[in-house]
Amino acid sequence: MAETPPPSLYAAREPIFPRRVSGFFRSLKWWIMGLTLGIYYLLPWVRWDRGPNLPDQAVLADLASRRFFFFWIEIWPHEFYFVAGLLIMAGLGLFLFTSALGRVWCGYACPQTVWTDLFLLVERKIEGDRNAQIRLLKAKWDFRKWRLRLTKWLIWLGISVATGGAWVFYFTDAPTLLRDLVTLDAAAVAYISIAIMTATTFLFGGFMREQVCIYMCPWPRIQAAMMDEGTLTVGYREWRGEPRGKHRKGARAAAAAGTATTYVETNLPEADQGTGDCIDCMACVNVCPMGIDIRDGQQMECITCALCIDACDDIMSKIGKPRGLIDYLALEDVPPPKESPERATWSPRPIWKHVLKPRTILYTTLWGLIGAGMVFALFVRSDIELTVSPVRNPTYVMQSEGSIRNIYDVRLRNKSGEDRLFHLSLSSDETLRIELEGSNDLSVLVPANETLLQRVYVTARRQDPAASSNRTDLRIWVEDVEAQTRASTATLFNGKGE
Amino acid sequence: MSDPENKKPIDDVTGIETTGHSWDGIEELNNPLPRWWLWSLYLTIIWAIGYTIAYPAWPLINGATEGLLGYSTRGEVAADIDAREAANAERNAELASADLATLSDNDALYRYAVSSGAAVFRTNCSQCHGSGAAGAIGYPNLLDDDWLWGGNHEQIAYTVRHGVRNEDDDDAHYSEMPAFGEILDKEQIPPLVEYVRSLSGLEFDAALAEVGADSFADNCTACHAEDGMGDPEQGAPNLTDAIWLYGGDREALTHTITYSRFGVMPPWGGRLSEAQVQAVATYVHQLGGGEADPDPVTD
């Protein structure tokens, strides 16, 4: 039976030429693109005055001195939990949006989508819309084709360089770095980062596009697990559209119904002429950046960019039918079959019921709690801080007159912009004595915006109960003499034990 | 089971092309992988081959292929160390000739001395004195305020440089306690033990101690002084404090008096650079027990 050779196990990428479309969702996406890209490219240039000793860049991840600056907030490495908290909030936010609205992240906000959109815009401006692009692809490589292609690639490359460039500005003072980059004085790592970001932007936005989403990105796989039958996502009202057929003018007197745009109305089956509302014009397929047909149902490839909604709504209004043949809808919104008696009384669940469900409420609550916790933590932070790490090797030292000494490595953090004198002490009821290495009194000068490591000795006299007992609670205080602020940390004093 | 027009095997249920393979009537659907994915696999293979040519990779009987770039992790470390040493050369020269007593006035150099001294300590000294410098039986604890040979900066540096009771350095600290088991009668030793215990406030037998006081005056005061306070000039321990290098219980004291002890420390002057000696002395001094430096002699 050797009639056919086995099929290929590999497939070449089918080029996709999404057609231009306009409508509510397209405009929304333009706005989101403008906003997100605007923030991304311009934020490093925003200045924020913090005083003489600190950088004046509003958003700066200063890796060299291990500080993160965000407008009035300054995060030190030991406060990394703020970043962890933000990441957890971002994760919960994605859960929330996905369970309520499906892949909105993919459709509107993912960098892959946003930059691909931008690259598509450039492509359309240079090479024309879908049909022109298809013609150009088939055309011979003559002067015109070279000119168009090179122009497009050059603009893409420009965008890519700007993208990679903007990234590194978040890590060093932007104006200085820009000058260094131009004069070739910047660090190698800056050029390498820019090169990598440029290459990936160019490749992913210009050539790989939907391949990234379908084959490389893990997010769609995760999202599928977070959606349920109540999740609102882009879908096709099959019961209204099928059987599809060519449009026959005047077949329906319901031109006026073109104004009927509410969710409930558009859900009603309209197939009274033997054919459904879908006129098989392929508009939804032609605009799709993923190259799929939404009428085949929910698909792994669909990023819910909602452009097919815009395309179909446009057609529906042209042929005088209500919009919403393709729309945000949930799987559970499928009406009972036509023959069934429930069909007459059936109506879809209201949108708020799709959005407000235990899962989304839980996600929102968690999100809010973490957020509130972090805001609270931000406001109770003080300008001075200490961490105490007791030296445990050995746990105590016996001095010649028999007293017991414990050693503590105390890190004193001065988060203010000025040098400050820190005074150390124990809780006032302590019978123990505190001393500082290298200092005759109990004060030490901590430079502005720095951490100082200070060796601290606490001694219990020979007869003191703390000397002979196993462990005694202890609290070390530090006071900023000038600013009258103080902080303390509890620790332990180790005695000889028994 | 096949599409009659283009003869492609098609699965009836899903409408998806099959690979044509059939096992007991079960066929495998063909959802083709993108071709670029295949290319990226080939690319990684080519990369891997290039990598094994450029870098040390293939194991041979003795060692491995060296790679065209001549890279080795050992070489990288060596280069790294050289670079760091070159970068520190100036500070090391400054430290080698610095006066340790006033070093802390120069904040940056002092901090450098402490941190590099810590590294020197961990590598060379921790074997005996412990990584936390707490010592052990027979190896002095460097955290406390008791010093056999003196605990100011210069004294510590001297001890590090020349060591104690070794034969390699003529300037090493030297002293030797006689084994009194050979000098005294056996019965004379327990009273001495009781007297020594009485000196440092340990529980003791008063009657015996009174006897021991006499033999202490006869035999021990030359080094340990009349009051038992010892003498750092000759490394004679202070017997009145709470610290016992070899233990203060009766058994340990009896052993010490009978057989004596002979703790040795090697000289580090030849093995460590002068800057390292200065650094480690600074480090040890700031561990908690460092003694005040003498005022500069003015004459």
Ligand code: SF4
């Ligand atoms: S699939 Fe991945 S890359 Fe594509 S839009 Fe979604 S998150 Fe972005």
Ligand code: SF4
């Ligand atoms: S099917 Fe529609 S929503 Fe999905 S990717 Fe295509 S155009 Fe976007």
